[in-house]
Amino acid sequence: MFNDPDPREAGLILQGIGLALIIVYAVTVTSVSLPLAPLQPQWIERVGGSLRGGASFPLVGAGLMVVAEMLDPGSWRLARRVGRIRRLAIWAALGFVMLIPLQSAAGVNVLLKQKRQDLAVVKTMEDVFEEIRVADDEVSLKQAIARVPGAPPTLPQHFRDPLPKVKEQLLGQLNPQLQNLNQSFEIQQGERWRTWTQGALKDALVNLLFAMAFLVVAQPSFIGRFLWDAQSMEQTPAEPQNLEGPPGEANPLSPGTLPGPAAPQAGKLSPSDQPGARD
Numbered sequence: 001m002f003n004d005p006d007p008r009e010a011g012l013i014l015q016g017i018g019l020a021l022i023i024v025y026a027v028t029v030t031s032v033s034l035p036l037a038p039l040q041p042q043w044i045e046r047v048g049g050s051l052r053g054g055a056s057f058p059l060v061g062a063g064l065m066v067v068a069e070m071l072d073p074g075s076w077r078l079a080r081r082v083g084r085i086r087r088l089a090i091w092a093a094l095g096f097v098m099l100i101p102l103q104s105a106a107g108v109n110v111l112l113k114q115k116r117q118d119l120a121v122v123k124t125m126e127d128v129f130e131e132i133r134v135a136d137d138e139v140s141l142k143q144a145i146a147r148v149p150g151a152p153p154t155l156p157q158h159f160r161d162p163l164p165k166v167k168e169q170l171l172g173q174l175n176p177q178l179q180n181l182n183q184s185f186e187i188q189q190g191e192r193w194r195t196w197t198q199g200a201l202k203d204a205l206v207n208l209l210f211a212m213a214f215l216v217v218a219q220p221s222f223i224g225r226f227l228w229d230a231q232s233m234e235q236t237p238a239e240p241q242n243l244e245g246p247p248g249e250a251n252p253l254s255p256g257t258l259p260g261p262a263a264p265q266a267g268k269l270s271p272s273d274q275p276g277a278r279d
Contacts, residue, residue, distance in 0.1 A: 021061030
């Protein structure tokens, strides 16, 4: 036969599991955030992703600690620990709310940096195109060709064709490449912004849900009031329909006002009382 379960022992078990989950989360976030670089957008995105990705560990750990206090209400040490955890939960909720604009700003900075890099490549191609167009001797033309991406490392000492013809051939080859580069740049930029917008909205929703969850741990009455208001709205009885009518007006459906047989008027005989009715 098993012994009766001891609530205090169950509370100790839950307390140990909760503390372990919180410590694991703290160690993981600390390892990801090192080395510290809070001014770099990539660091903010990396740390923010780690905070959001493992937030279930401290949330479950804090919940287990609260349940452990309910099972062992006489432990003042546990009550003091739970009090500190509730205060930390408030800061965690605020942190997840603040994480939304921080990560959004970091993501925009990363996209703008990629845009500047792409514009630098396009600008280099445009400069090379212009240098080839204005080149007036073989030396300047070779210097311009050497800047073309994918150009051969060595060029012939002299061109076999005249300089204007060589320039025309080169410009004819570079012009489609420059147009394709601009088109691919615009397509990539649109795809990057679309992908980032979808991810930012999803991350913002997750951050808000985690903030609400930590707020519930800190202030259980918050979700209690919300659920109570929702249940009261669902269970509000419908007002009974007034069938009595306005005050002072008789109800046509009341027993005293139901229509009955008409009473004979004074001075008139009923058909059964007229002469010859019994014959």
